[in-house]
């Protein structure tokens with residue numbers, strides 16, 4: 001799948017919690033690991049291109065031997081500006097990736113002994129944001145597309161919670177009888193404009209799209225896609241077999257919301273949860289938890305930071 005440059009257990013990442021503890025026994029271990037992920041083929045100064053190993057300065061600083069500029073090891077990573085040890089962050093990432101169905105902020109707070117729930121929550125959201133990064137490759141081949149409704153408590157103007165459904169559009173690759181990769185996105189409405197924008201972002205031209213007969217899906221041929229429409233009347237199939245992969249994803253997603261998150265997802269944060277679900281689903285063949293941790297670390301090393309303000313406001 002998207003296992004670019006297949007990493008090796010025991011060489012690139014630890015295999016279990018005991019090994020994890022040994023790999024990251026000190027803050028220096030953590031820094032070296034981050035440096036390796038940022039510069040996989042050796043250090044290269046962003047200012048002058050020098051490849052000499054830099055001096056270490058202070059807690060997370062590097063100084064180039066070529067141009068003597070100061071480079072932050074964590075700058076441009078998920079950890080930029082953090083005042084917590086990298087060890088804590090790595091433990092959090094191990095915890096999140098080793099939970100089969102994802103982690104809650106409360107669980108993370110307990111495991112790490114974090115003082116505030118808000119910190120745990122912000123960390124989780126930063127990690128979720130990092131999760132979606134590699135999924136820029138668009139889906140290809142035969143792809144089912146349909147919308148589903150996610151019920152989530154939404155606060156209205158008076159702070160009262162009302163049941164208003166969010167619309168999530170799902171795209172799922174056909175891989176034989178199975179599901180390949182997926183993409184998910186919350187959309188404001190199921191208009192042709194929104195659906196087309198999602199499809200163009202998520203699926204390569206030349207792919208064959210399979211949808212129901214909704215008018216929002218008309219005209220896809222003009223955008224360079226093949227398009228097959230399945231309708232109940234024409235096929236005689238029950239509704240859930242019309243687009244079976246999308247249907248399966250939708251029910252897994254709903255089960256995940258009910259289980260891990262106790263259904264408590266506000267609409268404005270839904271995007272982050274969809275990112276996490278997609279990350280896990282598209283790497284479900286990464287049976288080793290260590291590999292999933294490694295994938296998340298790779299993204300964390302290259303994703304830039306998100307101020308807490310931006311997290312609270314949604315995307």
Ligand SMILES: [Zn+2]
Nearest residue numbers: 045048064067
């Ligand atoms: Zn330099």
